Amino acid sequence: MEELVDAAVELIGIRSTADRPDDLQRALDLVVGLVGPGFPVRRFSSGGKPSVLIGPPSPRVVLNAHLDVVPGEASQFAARREGDLLYGRGAHDMKCAALVMAAVFRSLAPKLPYPLALQLVTDEEVGGFDGTGHQVAQGVTADFVVIGEQSNLRVVAESKGIMQVRLTATGRTAHAAYPWLGSNALLTILEAVRRLMERFPVPSEEVWSTTVNVAKIETGNTAFNVVPSSATAWLDIRFVPSDADLFDRLGEIAGPGVSVHLDAMGAPHHADPSCREVRLLQEAAESVGFDGSLLRKHGSADGRFYSARGVNAVIFGPGGDGQHGPKEYVDLRTLRPYHDALTGFLRSLTAG
Structure with a gap:
């Protein structure tokens, strides 16, 4: 060799x-x-x-x-x-x-x-x-x-199988000193991620089950003192055959105010x-x-x-x-x- x-x-x-x-x-x-x-x-x-x-x-x-x-x-x-x-x-x-x-x-x-x-x-x-x-x-x-x-x-x-998914949410911008005047889209996304990770927690050891990796969370903000009006989370999901219908259930799991976009799917x-x-x-x-x-x-x-x-x-x-x-x-x-x-x-x- x-x-x-x-x-x-x-x-x-x-x-x-x-x-x-x-x-x-x-x-x-x-x-x-x-x-x-x-x-x-x-x-x-x-x-x-x-x-x-x-x-x-x-x-x-x-x-x-x-x-x-x-x-x-x-x-x-x-x-x-x-x-x-x-x-x-x-x-x-x-x-x-x-x-x-x-x-x-x-x-x-x-x-x-x-x-x-x-x-x-x-x-x-x-x-x-x-x-x-x-x-x-x-x-x-x-x-x-x-x-x-x-x-x-x-x-x-x-x-x-693999799913690459983006979760998006929209809110209402406002001055950060007056957050009650806005609607923070990032908090909506963070709550969706929390709900997903509660449903599919990170395993402590190797196990044959569906896993979710949060690859990226971002907003369009360029300043500290602005309530973000949009936010996105990138997810890499590796799913077992029994979760083949997971994409159809993601919206319900993520909760209200969140849109689910499928970027790539492999059975x-x-x-x-x-x-x-x-x-x-x-x-x-x-x-x-x-x-x-x-x-x-x-x-x-x-x-x-x-x-x-x-x-x-x-x-x-x-x-x-x-x-x-x-x-x-x-x-x-x-x-x-x-x-x-x-x-x-x-x-x-x-x-x-």
């Missing part, structure tokens, strides 16, 4: 965030170049986000990887190795997994008795609608999908844990020394675009920690087992 580590250092050095389209393209071109010639490459673009599908549009299996990352400090884009750990933005989420998938595809695609495809996208961190979502809408499908998000070689067959992801492909993937993980057990993910991933079409899609990736944080790393000791497990899984499908 040393050659792959060198490529990972180069890929991590590309600041492929949503606001840097040239770097998104550079990251994509680097991985496509590593796959090499001899494969059909179909290029897509939607919302300014490029993506590719290497291989046929309706393969037996799709290996899916995203090359975009969340923003970080400049130092995080200079990968550093400490023993068996490789630190850097995207090391774990999920540039190293993408490189392993590219290597597996390059090696196996010409040899397998069924069609295999590699799907590379650049917008997963901002919703996935212009990458995997766009490709699926354009007719790309598969019998089974493996998404290389981090899982320490466990198999994720279920993920929460929960689910794959049949008893299907043959999931069992074979678990066995492949076990064969390289990992337990391959099933895992639920609290974060949303691009598998939801496939599961919405009735296609089983799972997350299966290497080990590491700290994704989206200042000390993100991939555990290099898991890359060879990850490579071998993917290889073993894809070969095992030929038996049936």
